[in-house]
Amino acid sequence: MNDLVEEAATRLRKAYKEGPIEPLRDVLEPTDAETAYRIQSRNTEEWLAEG
Secondary structure: OOHHHHHHHHHHHHHHHHOOOOOHHHOOOOOOHHHHHHHHHHHHHHHHHHO
């Protein structure tokens, strides 16, 4: 997994726990659906592991 996916996934998980975060546009292009799905998959893996 690359650093961009991990960074964005971590930031989104933090937002779920702590509240609003800065937009992800600094790490993710608006038309990059493939990476967005990879970020979503990474977070799904984390949440499933947590139970």
